[in-house]
Amino acid sequence: MMKNNFLLQDQSVPTNRGFYTPDKRTTAPQIKFKRIQKFESKKQAIGQITYLNQCIIARLMPFIISHHTKGKYLDQNDAKFVYKEFNPQNCPQACPIETLWSILKNMVYDEDWEAKTINQLRRRITRKLKEIDIKIAQQMFLGIRKQLRKIADNGPYEACSF
Incomplete structure (x- = not known):
């Protein structure tokens, strides 16, 4: 039975040539101590101006104007509610x-x-x-x-x- 071992120091793999060093003391500090960022930096998905213009003014305000001016409120239209004490969660x-x-x-x-x-x-x-x-x-x-x-x-x- 043949046993194969794959080592990190294998210089026969073309992509690994020059990447690993036989002597860690000779490695340049900018390579040895290079920090890599694990995740991309966080960016705000939407800004306050965009939120105000595209969400509040463009969508929410027309909804409020069209529905709240008709007087279709649950409290005003005698909607029947089941209060919590008569409708337990579990x-x-x-x-x-x-x-x-x-x-x-x-x-x-x-x-x-x-x-x-x-x-x-x-x-x-x-x-x-x-x-x-x-x-x-x-x-x-x-x-x-x-x-x-x-x-x-x-x-x-x-x-x-x-």
Whole structure:
């Protein structure tokens, strides 16, 4: 068996000739201590004048003028809002679909799988959906009415765990 070693000092490679030196003491300081910049210097992507003229004046101001003069404000048009105390951020008991999506996501990306194309991802999701036990999915959704009633009667924080 033949063993090949590739050394940095190989003078037979034409591109390396003159690049490496057999004696570091004879290397010129401007070569030995030359600093190289790792990244390009940062530049501002957009200046304040450009931002003012092309973003604020050209786009935002016409939008404000056209929409805010019509009086189409949410507060003035009696829009119905769901206040935060009645709409908690994390209530998995009220949203079993989130649990199902989490299970599916774990199955799809199991063993660090990665999709190369959208169609490949679509096929993988379809295949993994078929692997989910339908009885488990039905069981997750079975008690949702009772859970929602509990939330409606006692408030969201009584039924949800954080």
